Amino acid sequence: MSIKFISGNEAIAYGSLQAGVKVVSGYPGTPSSEVITSLFKNKPEDLYVEWSSNEKVAFEVAAAASWAGQRALCTMKMSGLNVAYDSLASVAYSGCSGALVVYVADDPGVSAGMCEQDSRGFALISDLPMLEPASVEEAYSLTRFAFELSESTGTPVFIRMVTATALSYAGMDIKDPPVFPECEPKLIKDIAKYTKAGSAICLDQHRDVIERLAKAGEIIREKNINSLSLSPEAGGLGIIVAGAVFPYLEEGLRLVDEYGLKTGPVSTLKVTATVPFPAEEVRSLIKHCSALLILEELEPHLEKDLYIEAHKLGFSGKIIGKLDGTLSRIGDYSAEQVVKGIAAALTLKLPADLFGSEYKGEKLTASRPITTCAGCPHRGTFLAINKAIKELKMKKDEVMVTGDIGCTILGMNPPFNTVWTEISMGASIGFAQGYYHSGVKTPIIATIGDSTFFHAGLPSLINAVQHQVPLTLIIMDNGWTSMTGMQVSPGTDEKFQQPGNQRLDLAKIVPALGINHFKMINPYELEESTAAIREAMTLSGVKVILSRQECAIQAMRQGKRYGKSTVIEGNCNKCKLCITVTGCPAISLGEESIVIDPAICYGCGLCSQVCNREAIERGPVKDVL
Amino acid sequence: MYYDIYLVGVGGQGILTIGEIVAEAALKRDLPANFYPTKGMAQRGGFVKAQLRLGRDNVGPSIAEKGADLVIAMELSESLKALRYLKPDGDFVLYSSVWSPTAVMLGKAPYPTVEEVLAEIEKTGGKIIHVKPEGRPEFEGQPVPENVYVLGAACRYSSLGRFINPDEIRVTLENRWKKGVERNLYTFDAGMSSTL
Ligand code: SF4
Numbered sequence: 001m002s003i004k005f006i007s008g009n010e011a012i013a014y015g016s017l018q019a020g021v022k023v024v025s026g027y028p029g030t031p032s033s034e035v036i037t038s039l040f041k042n043k044p045e046d047l048y049v050e051w052s053s054n055e056k057v058a059f060e061v062a063a064a065a066s067w068a069g070q071r072a073l074c075t076m077k078m079s080g081l082n083v084a085y086d087s088l089a090s091v092a093y094s095g096c097s098g099a100l101v102v103y104v105a106d107d108p109g110v111s112a113g114m115c116e117q118d119s120r121g122f123a124l125i126s127d128l129p130m131l132e133p134a135s136v137e138e139a140y141s142l143t144r145f146a147f148e149l150s151e152s153t154g155t156p157v158f159i160r161m162v163t164a165t166a167l168s169y170a171g172m173d174i175k176d177p178p179v180f181p182e183c184e185p186k187l188i189k190d191i192a193k194y195t196k197a198g199s200a201i202c203l204d205q206h207r208d209v210i211e212r213l214a215k216a217g218e219i220i221r222e223k224n225i226n227s228l229s230l231s232p233e234a235g236g237l238g239i240i241v242a243g244a245v246f247p248y249l250e251e252g253l254r255l256v257d258e259y260g261l262k263t264g265p266v267s268t269l270k271v272t273a274t275v276p277f278p279a280e281e282v283r284s285l286i287k288h289c290s291a292l293l294i295l296e297e298l299e300p301h302l303e304k305d306l307y308i309e310a311h312k313l314g315f316s317g318k319i320i321g322k323l324d325g326t327l328s329r330i331g332d333y334s335a336e337q338v339v340k341g342i343a344a345a346l347t348l349k350l351p352a353d354l355f356g357s358e359y360k361g362e363k364l365t366a367s368r369p370i371t372t373c374a375g376c377p378h379r380g381t382f383l384a385i386n387k388a389i390k391e392l393k394m395k396k397d398e399v400m401v402t403g404d405i406g407c408t409i410l411g412m413n414p415p416f417n418t419v420w421t422e423i424s425m426g427a428s429i430g431f432a433q434g435y436y437h438s439g440v441k442t443p444i445i446a447t448i449g450d451s452t453f454f455h456a457g458l459p460s461l462i463n464a465v466q467h468q469v470p471l472t473l474i475i476m477d478n479g480w481t482s483m484t485g486m487q488v489s490p491g492t493d494e495k496f497q498q499p500g501n502q503r504l505d506l507a508k509i510v511p512a513l514g515i516n517h518f519k520m521i522n523p524y525e526l527e528e529s530t531a532a533i534r535e536a537m538t539l540s541g542v543k544v545i546l547s548r549q550e551c552a553i554q555a556m557r558q559g560k561r562y563g564k565s566t567v568i569e570g571n572c573n574k575c576k577l578c579i580t581v582t583g584c585p586a587i588s589l590g591e592e593s594i595v596i597d598p599a600i601c602y603g604c605g606l607c608s609q610v611c612n613r614e615a616i617e618r619g620p621v622k623d624v625l
Numbered sequence: 626m627y628y629d630i631y632l633v634g635v636g637g638q639g640i641l642t643i644g645e646i647v648a649e650a651a652l653k654r655d656l657p658a659n660f661y662p663t664k665g666m667a668q669r670g671g672f673v674k675a676q677l678r679l680g681r682d683n684v685g686p687s688i689a690e691k692g693a694d695l696v697i698a699m700e701l702s703e704s705l706k707a708l709r710y711l712k713p714d715g716d717f718v719l720y721s722s723v724w725s726p727t728a729v730m731l732g733k734a735p736y737p738t739v740e741e742v743l744a745e746i747e748k749t750g751g752k753i754i755h756v757k758p759e760g761r762p763e764f765e766g767q768p769v770p771e772n773v774y775v776l777g778a779a780c781r782y783s784s785l786g787r788f789i790n791p792d793e794i795r796v797t798l799e800n801r802w803k804k805g806v807e808r809n810l811y812t813f814d815a816g817m818s819s820t821l
């Protein structure tokens with residue numbers, strides 16, 4: 001036992017160890033990645049952990065382990081759930097044999113990027129129970145419960161957290177996990193359960209999944225996972241508060257009190273298991289109260305069911321939430337929404353300047369578009385694409401460059417302004433094909449990172465080859481899944497792979513697909529890279545360029561420097577070309593010349609190649625990755 | 626007693642470390658702490674913020690508008706993003722260092738002046754504690770780390786010093802980095818004795 005300062009994600013990891021988890025798989029994605037990162041650091045010998053090639057594969061690995069009777073965990077961010085869902089829905093209908101817990105992290109308020117989607121909808125479509133920890137502490141205790149619930153009902157169980165809880169740190173008393181007896185895998189042959197062979201089986205499974213959810217609902221009720229607290233006297237305000245919003249309730253009530261406003265009797269229902277809908281508790285609350293407030297982030301899922309129950313009971317009081325327009329479906333919550341909701345439900349008058357005042361000062365903030373790191377290999381690729389387009393006497397707005405997920409998307413920002421689209425993992429390649437079929441006559445370029453290519457780019461490239469779509473695919477291979485915090489990908493150098501794992505080399509895989517033209521480039525050599533991209537753009541068929549250099553941040557962490565660039569003061573006339581073209585964060589304007597910060601310069605030499613006054617000397621360079 | 630701190634800056638300034646140090650000092654004396662860093666693109670020199678809530682168990686990670694007892698801002702322009710979170714009677718520690726985005730460096734985009742920023746903070750009604758980067762001393766020929774320096778100044782001039790004893794911060798600094806203890810303590814004390 002020891003007090004540790006841990007994040008919500010780490011709490012999931014510790015909770016899983018407490019539950020005797022045997023197999024853990026996932027794909028990196030902020031804000032969910034630390035579960036697996038921390039398990040790698042803190043791994044008991046008999047636990048199997050992997051970063052899978054994508055979330056669908058990760059889910060299948062975990063699901064099969066649970067079908068063999070083990071306890072398994074699978075982790076992903078909300079976008080990953082979209083990828084995993086095909087298999088997940090099928091497994092939901094089959095159920096599981098051991099325990100299967102799926103952890104998904106949503107991002108209300110969007111601090112990590114991508115769609116502000118509410119993954120509770122997925123639990124609803126597939127009739128799977130969903131638990132939503134309100135704090136780091138609850139993440140720990142609910143994880144253990146999730147495994148027990150899954151095992152006792154034979155249903156996969158979701159744990160859903162939001163960024164604020166997943167990435168928050170709190171002091172926790174962590175016990176050493178108990179010793180679990182060795183659990184032998186079971187091979188269970190059960191066609192009616194593990195296949196979808198025929199409508200009779202499928203209809204039975206649909207009935208089963210509904211029954212399993214009902215059974216899970218009973219256990220959730222018996223264990224008081226959702227807690228109802230009714231005021232001594234009837235009437236007054238009833239507040240339903242879901243998952244991560246709960247900690248703001250007390251704070252909001254206190255604020256209302258501080259403003260000198262009277263709430264009268266308040267009853268609360270804390271909903272921790274948001275699926276299945278806690279109808280019985282909600283009915284008790286409706287019968288007890290004269291006005292209702294529902295606090296849930298993102299979509300009004302609980303609220304809609306609340307309306308149904310209220311209608312059935314003939315409730316005639318106010319229901320305040322999103323559907324009446326008081327609260328928003330957009331963004332994350334704090335005590336602010338609690339206060340607004342209470343005021344609306346009880347018709348209290350809040351001080352006028354309380355929230356949402358206009359801060360004109362905020363508009364003075366200088367915009368700070370994010371760019372690639374100093375020495376980032378992607379910088380070279382973007383510069384080469386821009387240069388190739390120019391050398392072919394085309395304008396940048398004539399050449400579609402589709403983009404993908406990860407650090408490679410930074411090509412959409414200045415100074416590059418190279419990339420046009422960001423959709424989902426691997427989509428750059430499919431979109432490039434659709435643009436071609438739409439009749440676009442100018443060259444089409446798709447850009448993608450290595451990890452993203454392994455994740456979902458491969459099937460799209462196969463489609464392009466089969467249908468012979470003339471496009472230039474540039475795979476920017478930096479050897480890591482960088483954006484999410486430097487996880488190992490299938491292409492990462494052998495020495496960073498788990499013992500016994502094998503590295504996959506894109507330089508061997510891609511040419512084997514039967515593409516028409518393949519070339520490997522070093523993105524730090526601008527002329528050479530530009531020439532290769534220019535050539536590919538003029539050829540027919542599917543062309544792939546593999547632009548390969550290790551992520552500069554990771555390389556520097558290993559103490560590597562690609563080279564050394566030095567300013568020759570006398571030659572620099574401060575024309576700023578190196579800054580405008582490369583946007584490298586290591587370069588700034590000094591008194592006499594530009595200045596390179598030796599602490600962050602990787603020595604990639606791109607600035608020196610851009611300078612036309614020989615004012616940056618490029619030292620000797622080392623080999624490519 | 627509750628105490629909420631809102632921290633803003635850019636990646637590379639060590640703003641998150643300030644939050645971690647204070648949280649660690651709080652935990653050591655059993656004061657509940659919830660620390661919620663938002664790194665965003667920290668590694669790539671982007672905006673970084675963190676919210677530290679002390680004194681309550683199971684507190685929600687996000688501070689409501691006008692809810693922070695203390696703001697610590699380490700970059701002049703980014704400090705404006707914290708305006709709306711300061712309590713009307715809160716303390717605003719501004720360390721007015723400038724990290725120019727490229728467009729500003731090239732003279733193609735505006736950047737607020739110190740006077741403009743101070744005027745905006747003043748409008749919130751909070752107390753301004755302006756720590757000037759020029760005052761940062763050197764230790765063994767190297768400028769001292771900004772974050773620990775600012776933390777020292779915050780302990781001396783803001784309500785933080787009443788909530789957390791500076792000695793508790795000193796102990797945390799000693800335990801956190803076994804190397805460079807002397808330098809960090811020197812830096813912290815330099816912040817404590819800085820003039821505004
Ligand atoms: S060599 Fe030039 S472009 Fe490359 S990291 Fe150093 S300063 Fe930046």
Ligand code: SF4
Binds near residue numbers: 553
């Ligand atoms: S983390 Fe690596 S790949 Fe990503 S922008 Fe930085 S250097 Fe480039």
